[in-house]
Amino acid sequence: MMAEITPPDPQTTETGTARYLLGMAVGFAVLLAVLLALPFNRYIAAQRAAGSEMFHARWVYERIHFDPAPIDVAIIGSSRMESGISPSLLQQLLSAKAGRTVHVANLSVVQAGRDYHDLLVHDLLNAHPEVRLLVLADDGFMVYSHPMFQEMASPGQIAAAPLLVNKFYFTNLLAVPYRNLLNAAGQVAPGWFGVDRNFRPAAYLGTGLDRTLGYRLPDGHWRNGNATMPLAQMQARAQANLATQNRFTISHLPFLPEEMQLAIDHHYMQSIADLARQRHVALAFVGLPMFGPADLPRNPRYFSRFGPDFLPTAWRNDAALYQDDTHLNRAGAILATRYLADQLAGLIPPARPATQGTTHGR
Template identity: 25%
Template sequence: MKSYKNLRFWILSLVTAILVISIVSLIPHDGYLRYQLLDVGTYKKSKWIYERVHFSKTPIDVAFFGTSHTLNGIDSELVEKSVNAQLDTPRHVVNFSIPHFGRDMHYTLIKLLLEKHKPELIVLELRESEARDLHPGTHYLADSLDLLNAPLILNLRYPGNIIRVPSRNLKSLLHELAYPFTDKVLRNDDVADHNNMALSFYDGRSRDIFISREELEKQRAAEQKAAPYKYQPLPEWKSYLFYNANIEYLKKIKALTDSKNVRLALLFLPEYGTTSIPLRHPLIQRDIPLIKAPMSFYQRDDVFNDLGHLNKRGAIVMSELVAGEIVGRIAN
């Protein structure tokens, strides 16, 4: 009889714990608070992204999404000026890129944008290959149900993301209850149209940085040794194991933009020394437009400040090139 009571106690405790965790995981709370939780370094840009989408009266016609490659390689203000110099009707451009690869972050931010705006074009970063991991910061920003419905196959972040959901939601709710007016009074229309660091760092220092060809070649050789899968074709089974989680999010992004009748394009921003575009990429295979510089651009040592990131000179060239592509796609 005693063992039966103990078993009943533990079963009841387990059911109660699961119920409490489930309820907390689905607690409704203000999304703006979630976007303030990711407050480390450049990731703080997520707060501005939410404000630009929700609180600014300035439209969003073209939006860039990607990693630090796009963050350092595209100046939205320069793109906007160049585009508007060629069109009769002004367009408004934003760069919503956040450091680190992970298509789950891109999906989360694109979904946020399309809930409030219908841009003419979304430009999504493309690299030599998809990443093997998802983004380390998505669990701060994504809706609870989106985290629960994330791909399972080789998504190494799934358990950690789910475990963090209850505490994240509870923290946001408690903040909202304790300070009900603190953030709301800041919700005005005085939101900067642009948030860039392609031409200069946030502290004003110029990104007019150069590195020798020898050093770039050394960095590329080291990367080829550390991560050869990035530069070489893989067997089908290995490609699936490596990239399934990110490719699933690419499919979700494509389905989402299609459902909103928003055009999607890819922007090729690989590392220094790249000589060809990815040969087997699901979005390219489905005829999604690809924006890229001439291949000779990616061999230039004067436009990179390290293996993966353009410097100020490279960002200017790339921004102006992309502006021309945007004009052609919008005009047509």
């Protein structure tokens, strides 16, 4: 005689499922808490871009934290500032005008994003209190989060980013646990992950790094220097960029006020301005022109509340000064740097007393 099969008790099944789901939720919460609590090394984080076009983020971190050479004027922006402003020439010109040495560092990193610029400014002014002037990029309406912000910001800084009109908010937030895990693993086994846990002077690219002279990307391609592009190709790219600009208002909610559309840029620009005011550091802006008759949409009146905004346009139709439709080459950089030196000469406050030293090696 076959034994009678007793059907499962629905209440018992539901209780077991609830316990299972509760256990999963608790386990996930504990795992998340552990990942968020892992020790985080920002120097290793700065090396996460080693294989990309942003690989100079490591040098920028090293120049700020490990190089005791003073910085009076810092350039902070995207690849357009990296390729368009020569720090060595600007230092030479400003020093001649001031009658003393004015130390200049171009701390720009490829790609735009004011959130990362805010991180750099806070690091810079804490490590180099002698800074007297910050020259920031006016790259038009900046609606992006910089990839290095995701890599280097603390979980609290990422969570505190503006949520409104920020399509990067949850992407950045969700990346934190895995990022922290990789960072901790790099601290335990740096050789496996191709990073240095501690500063190696032999690998440092030097105080006076001038990327307008040209350099090779990790993939071997040449960037900046005397590079040029055939005129027809440059004109075609400029037209394509113009079409993209015309779609800007459609893709970024034109019915909203500008301060809401540009919440990322305005939020971090205010943070930079507040810190600069506290530290008695002057601000200036420069928008290097793209090749061709049109450029990115800008609002210089917004930046003018923080400092002068210089928007040179005289050479925008001279293809010999560009390596592509967006970036100046070395010849263009010399012209732009001479222009900027003339504009900045009267803006640099006197040097701080020598007793206010800098702190490094952190």
